[in-house]
Amino acid sequence: MATLETRNLGRRFGPTRAVDDVSLTVGDGELLCLLGPSGSGKSTVLRMLGGFEQPSAGAVLIDGDDVTRLAPERRPTGMVFQSHALWTHMNVFANVAFGLKLRRLPRAEVRRRTEAALDMVGLAGLGARRPTQLSGGQQQRVALARSLVLEPKILLLDEPFASLDQHLRERLREEVREIQRRAGITMVFVTHGQDEALALADRIAVLREGRLEQVDRPEVVYRQPRTEFVAGFIGRMNLIDARVEGGRLLAAGMALPAALAEGPARLALRPEDLGLVAATDESGARVLRVTDFGAHLAIELETVDGRRLKATAEPGAGWTAGMRAALRPRRFAVYRDGHLCPMPAQRAGDLPVSLQTLVAGQPAAGTGRLAPHHHQH
Structure with a gap:
């Protein structure tokens, strides 16, 4: 196992900053996912870790040793690329x-380590086949074994499952996680698939335009996104223009407790955190579409001011298109200037109320307890 660190890592291509001031630490045996949209710089970071790209600024350290200027073959790293890059004329x-033979190891040692690597990736007994006789998933396992056989301290994977179908991707990511645990190897995994990152990672580093937006455990990135970008990028999120007035956040026909200075803001509300109660008048949001996914219902709504929102409900909840629903958020976050607004913990009685009820002077009422927000920006 090994530790990996980047210090103020940067990479320019002419006037373009592909990577800008990225500082990361990856612990012994940790699996870190670099996540971001296309062009966010995640693959460039990975290539600099492996020595395939030279930084314009900063340093890369492995176990405390500066390897920034070392060639790929002189680093204790292995790389698995998106393309399998297997030699079709070899079995x-x-x-x-191949890599072991280049190191001129004894034949018996080459055989032992190669068979062990193939066994680890579930390909024992398939050594005599040609790559063209294998499925896409099996070819990717060969590429993985080719890196593991060299016993690197750190394994780097650049979107290795991008060309595979969803079912195979899910199966292989589970296998990679199991291999990582059994081998005890430190891994950095690049992906633009959020589900992949949430399922695989010990921690996730979210990049945007070459800069780090947030580095945290998957559940923290999902539940407490530090920036509006992360909130909108990870999972499904309702992002709504809002305004704070008199200690209440007013948005889409809702009034939510918010101990913030008055002014414009953005409300972030995940579909699973948006509770629905049947409304008896036209003030409620209109249900446009209900999709049954078996484990839950996905509901699309239109508010009285024309906003489109998404919610989820339990199967058999009875929602159908055309019904009216009052919105009862159970958890929410507020952003200003793109950053999370810290708010004090809500009291048990601080429940969301409908804007119409608040204006009418009725006592606050609601159905869900708000989760506290302690995260500081």
Whole structure:
């Protein structure tokens, strides 16, 4: 196992800053996912870790040693690329053993380590086959074994499952996680798939335009996004223009307790945190569409001011298109200037109320307890 660190890492291509001031630490045996949209700089960061790209600024350290200027073959790293890059004129065994033969290891040692690597990735007994005789998933496992056989301290994976179908991606990411645990190897995994990152990672580093937006455990990135970008990028999120007045956040026909200075803001509300109660008048949001996914209902709504929102409900909840629903958020976040606004913990009685009820002077009422927000920006 090994530790990995980047210090103020940067990479320019002419006037373009592909990576800007990225500082990361990856612990022994940790699996870190670099996540971001296309062009966010995640693959460039990975290539600099592996020595395939030279930084314009900053440093890369492995176990405390500066490897910034070392060539890829002199680093204790292995790289698995998006393309399998297997030699079709060689069989599977020869593809995996190639790097060991370059090191002029004894034949018995080459055979032992190659067979062990193939066994680890679930390809024992397939060494005599050609890559063209394998499925896409099996070819990706060969590429993984080819890196693992060299016993790197750190394994780097650049969107290795991008060309595979969803079912195979899900199966292989589970296998990679199991391999990582059994081998005890430190991994950095690049992906633009949020589900992949949430399922695989010990921590997630979200990049945007070459800069780090947030580095945290998956559940923290999902539940407490530090920036509006992360909130909108990770999972599904309702992002709504809002305004704070008199200690209440007014948005889409809702009034939510918010101990913030008055002014414009953005309300972030996940579909699973948006509770619905059947409304008896036209003030409620109109249900446009209900999709049954088996485990839950996905509901699309239109508010009285024309905003489109998404919510979820339990199967059999009875929602159908055309019904009216009062909105009862159970958890929400507020952003200003793109950053999370810290708010004090809500009291048990501080429940969301409908804007119409608040204006009418009725006592606050609601159905869900708000979760506290302690995260500081």
